[in-house]
Amino acid sequence: MIKKKLGFIGTGVMGKSMAKHLLLSGYPLYIYNRTKTKAQELLDLGASWCESPAELAEQADIILTIIGEPKDVEEVYLGAGGILPNSRPGQMVIDMTTSKPSLAKKIYERAKERGVHALDAPVSGGDIGAKEGTLAIMVGGDREAFQAARPILDIIGENIVYQGGPGAGQHTKMCNQIAIASNMIGVCEAMLYAHKAGLDQETVLKSISTGAAGSWSLSQLAPRMIKQDYKPGFYIKHFIKDMRIALEEAERMDLPLPGLEKAKEMYGQLAAKGEQDSGTQALIKYWNE
Structure with a gap:
C-alpha cells in the first residue's frame, strides 16, 4: 500500500522527535521550519525540505504542525503564504501546538470551506514522551477525521483520546496545564x-x-531538579503562554483559578530574569532568588 505523504512544520525540542518517528515508519516526509538547521537531522535521514508552508501544502496529503505562539499558528495556517490558502480538497491538517480553542475553531471552519479536514491535537509528555513515542494526545474535530488520522497519531503517542468537536482538544490541554502548574x-x-x-x-x-503524591512531574522532573539540569524538555516561555491562554479562557467562563495565577506569576518572575528558555523544572530556582 502506498503511504500518504506527510508534511511536518516545527522541528523543535518535541517536534523533531515526533517527525523522526513518522519518517522511520516509512512515510514520505516533507519538512518546513523557520530555522533549517534544526531540521538537518531529519533531512539527513531522507526527509524533503520545503521553502515555505505553501510549498509544503502543495506536496503533502496530511500536515502536522507543532509551532510556538497562537500568532505563529494563525500565520502558518491562514496567512497568504500559509497552509490553507494553498490547500486542496481531501487534505488533512493536524495542529499539535498548544493554542487557543477559538483559533482551533477558526482553522476548522476555514479548512471546511476548502474541503480540508482539520483536527486540533495538542500533546503532553515533554521531550521524553516525544522521543519515546508515548505522548498523550488530546483531539478535537470531527470524529471521522480522528479515526482517519489514528494510524498516524499511533506512531507518536499512546494515550490518544477523542475529546469532541473543534477546540475540544485545546480545552483539554488547558486542563492538563492547569493541573501541572500548581503541581510543579x-x-x-x-x-x-x-x-x-x-x-x-x-x-x-x-x-x-x-504513592498518593505521584505525578509525571515528580517522577520525571524532580530528578532533573536534584541534578540541577535545567535543559528544556518544555520551555518556561511556552508554559507561560499556555497558562496565559488558560487564564483568558477561565476569565470568559467567570472561573477563578488562584493556583494557576500564582504559578504564572512565579514563572513570569523567572522569565524576567533570563530563564525563559530553561525547562519548567527550573521553577525551583525561584527559591534561590
Missing part, C-alpha cells in the same frame, strides 16, 4: 523540604513518587 510548585517545595530536613532527595523520591 508542590514538587519544588517537596524537594526543598527534603533538602532542608537533611534527607537524601533521591531516596525520598523512591517513596513519594509511587
Whole structure:
C-alpha cells in the first residue's frame, strides 16, 4: 500500500522527535521550519525540505504542525503564504501546538470551506514522551477525521483520546496545564523540604513518587531538579503562554483559578530574569532568588 505523504512544520525540542518517528515508519516526509538547521537531522535521514508552508501544502496529503505562539499558528495556517490558502480538497491538517480553542475553531471552519479536514491535537509528555513515542494526545474535530488520522497519531503517542468537536482538544490541554502548574510548585517545595530536613532527595523520591503524591512531574522532573539540569524538555516561555491562554479562557467562563495565577506569576518572575528558555523544572530556582 502506498503511504500518504506527510508534511511536518516545527522541528523543535518535541517536534523533531515526533517527525523522526513518522519518517522511520516509512512515510514520505516533507519538512518546513523557520530555522533549517534544526531540521538537518531529519533531512539527513531522507526527509524533503520545503521553502515555505505553501510549498509544503502543495506536496503533502496530511500536515502536522507543532509551532510556538497562537500568532505563529494563525500565520502558518491562514496567512497568504500559509497552509490553507494553498490547500486542496481531501487534505488533512493536524495542529499539535498548544493554542487557543477559538483559533482551533477558526482553522476548522476555514479548512471546511476548502474541503480540508482539520483536527486540533495538542500533546503532553515533554521531550521524553516525544522521543519515546508515548505522548498523550488530546483531539478535537470531527470524529471521522480522528479515526482517519489514528494510524498516524499511533506512531507518536499512546494515550490518544477523542475529546469532541473543534477546540475540544485545546480545552483539554488547558486542563492538563492547569493541573501541572500548581503541581510543579508542590514538587519544588517537596524537594526543598527534603533538602532542608537533611534527607537524601533521591531516596525520598523512591517513596513519594509511587504513592498518593505521584505525578509525571515528580517522577520525571524532580530528578532533573536534584541534578540541577535545567535543559528544556518544555520551555518556561511556552508554559507561560499556555497558562496565559488558560487564564483568558477561565476569565470568559467567570472561573477563578488562584493556583494557576500564582504559578504564572512565579514563572513570569523567572522569565524576567533570563530563564525563559530553561525547562519548567527550573521553577525551583525561584527559591534561590
